[in-house]
Structures are given as structure tokens and as C-alpha cells.
Amino acid sequence: MQLVLVRHGKAEDPAARPSDLERELTTTGRSTVKAMAKGLRLCVSGKVAIWTSPLPRARQTADILANAFRVKKIREHDAIAAGDLEVLASDWRDLDPQPKALILVGHQPHLGSWAERLTGAVLPIKTAAALAVDLDEDSALSGMLRWYAHPKVLAGLADR
Structure with missing residues (x-):
């Protein structure tokens, strides 16, 4: 599964x-x-599945993403705001069926800490930036950084 972290x-x-x-x-x-x-x-x-922090700024971001991806149901998850990656990993391992991608909408500094923990990469996660991690099949808490993009880069992709 691909984990997409979005600030x-x-x-x-x-x-x-x-x-x-x-x-x-x-x-x-x-x-x-x-x-x-x-x-x-x-x-x-x-x-695609979308999980979000329950805080309004994250929920509003998730709503926009859900519209773009035509996702009908967004899950609010308190562990995102709390920064509890272990709880999140336990829950995404139990998803049945597994989505191809799980988008988590959250906050700094948690997203940066999670990216580093999962991939070893230290990234400047600005507002509306995103990154994707291909999770290891054997461990929900490790993976390979697939890509990182600033929001202007992502917006530019759509303009091409």
C-alpha cells in the first residue's frame, strides 16, 4: 500500500x-x-482512502481532496492530531480491503517525524505539500520514499 502524507x-x-x-x-x-x-x-x-485529523483546517483540506478523488467517506482519526503513528499503522494494517493508497491529512511536526521514521528522509513539509511512501509488506512502520512534492509542483503537473 502507498501511504500519502499531506499537510x-x-x-x-x-x-x-x-x-x-x-x-x-x-x-x-x-x-x-x-x-x-x-x-x-x-x-x-x-x-484511495482518506483519513484526516479532526481539526478544522485538516478536515477542510481532506474534504477538498475527497472531492478531487471522488471519495465519498473520510475517516476522522484522533491519532493523526495526536501524532500516534503506531495506532495509525495498526489501523491501516487492518483495512479490508486494502486501498491502493491511503492519504493521511495532518499537521507538522508529526508528518515530518513520520516521514523520517518510515523512510529515513528528513523533509521540509510545507503547507499543502505531499509525499508518498511505499510501505513494506512485512512492516507497516517502514517503507521507501516514492516522491515528495511542494504544492506548486503538484499544481503545475495539472496545468500540463
């Missing part, structure tokens, strides 16, 4: 809401995610 789009300034947990995507964040989603569709094929 949510640009969110409101922390001072805009009483709590960081309530921050939503900005207009720019929404448009960037819509553009990158078109390119992401060219990089990810087959049956």
Missing part, C-alpha cells in the same frame, strides 16, 4: 481564533489545496 493548507493566523484547535483554512489555503489536488490525482491512482 493541511494554509490556516488562519493563531490569533484569529480563541484556540489553535479551531483554526480554519484561509481563502489562499483553500485555493492552493484545490490546485495541488488536481496534480495529486496524477500521482496517486487506484482505490
Whole structure:
């Protein structure tokens, strides 16, 4: 299975809401995610499942991706916001049937830590950036980095 880690789009300034947990995507964040989603569709094929952090900025990003991939059901997973990769790996191992790709929409610093743990690669995961890991069949917690893309690169793919 391919694991695709996506950081949510640009969110409101922390001072805009009483709590960081309530921050939503900005207009720019929404448009960037819509553009990158078109390119992401060219990089990810087959049956796709989408899991997201329950925080609004991640959920809004996941909703845009679900629309682009025509995924009807998104799973909110508290372990994404909590940064608990072990719980996530246990749950994705149990998926039946296994999707060809599982897109996880989350936050920094967790996504960067997970990428490093799974592949050994240290990556600057900017807002709306994405990376794909081909998971090892024998271990859900290791894999090979397939690609990493900045949102402008993904959006540019769709423009070609």
C-alpha cells in the first residue's frame, strides 16, 4: 500500500481564533489545496482512502481532496492530531480491503517525524505539500520514499 502524507493548507493566523484547535483554512489555503489536488490525482491512482485529523483546517483540506478523488467517506482519526503513528499503522494494517493508497491529512511536526521514521528522509513539509511512501509488506512502520512534492509542483503537473 502507498501511504500519502499531506499537510493541511494554509490556516488562519493563531490569533484569529480563541484556540489553535479551531483554526480554519484561509481563502489562499483553500485555493492552493484545490490546485495541488488536481496534480495529486496524477500521482496517486487506484482505490484511495482518506483519513484526516479532526481539526478544522485538516478536515477542510481532506474534504477538498475527497472531492478531487471522488471519495465519498473520510475517516476522522484522533491519532493523526495526536501524532500516534503506531495506532495509525495498526489501523491501516487492518483495512479490508486494502486501498491502493491511503492519504493521511495532518499537521507538522508529526508528518515530518513520520516521514523520517518510515523512510529515513528528513523533509521540509510545507503547507499543502505531499509525499508518498511505499510501505513494506512485512512492516507497516517502514517503507521507501516514492516522491515528495511542494504544492506548486503538484499544481503545475495539472496545468500540463
